[in-house]
Amino acid sequence: MEMNKILYKTILKNAFFVPFKIRFWDGEVIKYGEGESEFTFIFNNPIPLTEIKKDPSMALGEAYMSNAIDLDGNLQKVIEYLYNNSKSFLHGPIINKFFSNNRKKSKDNVEYHYDIGNDFYRLWLDDSMTYSCGYFQSPDDTLNDAQKNKVDYILRKLNLEKGQTLLDIGCGWGELILTAAKEYQVKSMGITLSSEQFLKVKERIKVEKLEDLVEVQLLDYRELKKRKFDRIVSVGMVEHVGKDCLHEYFCAVDKLLMPKGVSLLHSITCNSGVAIDTWIDKYVFPGGYLPTVEELTSNIINEDFHLIDAESLRIHYAKTLEHWAKNFENALPEIMKIKDETFTRMWRLYLNGCAASFNCGNIDIHQLLFTKGVNNEMPLTREYMYQ
Structure with missing residues (x-):
């Protein structure tokens, strides 16, 4: 000893x-x-x-x-x-470990993380239960503000018009597709592999009486056939796709997107593209992989998409995670009623560790906007994204 x-x-x-x-x-x-x-x-x-x-x-x-x-x-x-500190023990050997996420494996991985209970996520997410990076227009924005800002920002970037169709791959608890229908009168479809999310989105569609404009399905993006959309968005989903299936994801988007259609990919990225956090893979996000910007843009180009905008939101995700970690601690008495101490300590470490990683630049997050073929109808400047 x-x-x-x-x-x-x-x-x-x-x-x-x-x-x-x-x-x-x-x-x-x-x-x-x-x-x-x-x-x-x-x-x-x-x-x-x-x-x-x-x-x-x-x-x-x-x-x-x-x-x-x-x-x-x-x-x-x-x-x-x-x-x-480059001399610290956390700067050890890089772990190379990649996964082939077939349809069954993808569903199992998503259910492992997202189906641990809507009641759990409701305790520390914002009111809309948006589980992805917020967008802080001001340092004083609340988490609710930031998540509303993020959804509005994405929908503006897509340059939506009334009557268009929108697909959200990995729709979470449905805030984006519901907002798109209400604010832009577009027909929105969300798909998810999480049974808990699917049931909640169905409930929200019914409560808000949006059955004519919004639908949700419990299925893999590779299973969606014979549908075409004017706009496709994916927020925080491609991290679950896996290195071997990135090309398959972009092929699917190509088949589902109309000519001149616009797609926005919102994804956590990493600089090296080879480091997998083994603890997070085992306990939090099994089968996850953080692509590099180079990997994403290469796939965009290879599918004959045209990249028209790229933006880093790294600091925004650090702030989002800090809000989540604070909410998590405030809700701990209620969380402990449904989860044990090992689980709560795991999630505390996960939320704080991710906030630290974004603050230190170990990982980043990017929004990539691209079109299918040449689209000369998009606004000439980025000003439209902020109006």
Whole structure:
């Protein structure tokens, strides 16, 4: 045990540029750095050092879930300190692990994450239950404001006109297709692989009496046949497609989109295109893959689409996640009534870790707007997106 403590001290000593403390399972407390400590790293139980060296994300993630380690301080900030220090143990070997997401695997993966209960998501998402990056027109915007802004922004980018048809691939709880129908009088269709989301969207369509304009189906995008749409949008869905199926996704969009049609892809992206967080894959988003901008634009070009606009919303997602993490903590008494402590610690780490990743630039998020073939009818400038 004493040797373990010496090795822990060696690993952690240079992991942070700020003053901090370590408290061990036997009560010993040591301090590094000058000035007041910003946090205390707590070892409730030893963790095998071989596991930390082999896969620090998995080892520390599982240790936090089981309360073998804990933290007295701001979790997001501590993770950012680790990411911003090139000498920290989080900068270990890159894990290459890619998945082939066939239709059954895709459905299983989506259900694993999204079908854990609408009641759970309702406790910490905004009023519209929009589970994707918001758009903050002002730092003072609430989460509700940001999610409404995001939906409005996407619909403006698509340059919708009354009477057109819109497909939302991965429609979530339906806010975008419902808003499109109400604000633009377009016929909207949403598809999802989540049974929980499907039932909620059906309920919302009925409550808002939009049966003539909005439909939702529980199916894979590859199963949608003999339909054509003027506009296609996908928000936070392509991350579930997988590296091997990216080309298949764009082929499907090509078949479903009318000539001169417009599509918007809203996706988390990563710089390297080879790093998979093994802990997130195992516990949060199985089968996920974050494409690079190069991969996305290459597929767009290869399908003879024309890229007309690209925008990064990285800071917007960091702020969105910070709102979610705060809401999550505020709702913890209610969450603990339906989920156990291991689950809540997992989600706390996930939300704070993702916020840190966006703030540090480890991952990004882009909106790519493209047309099928040449479309000379789109507005000449980006001004229309802000009106």
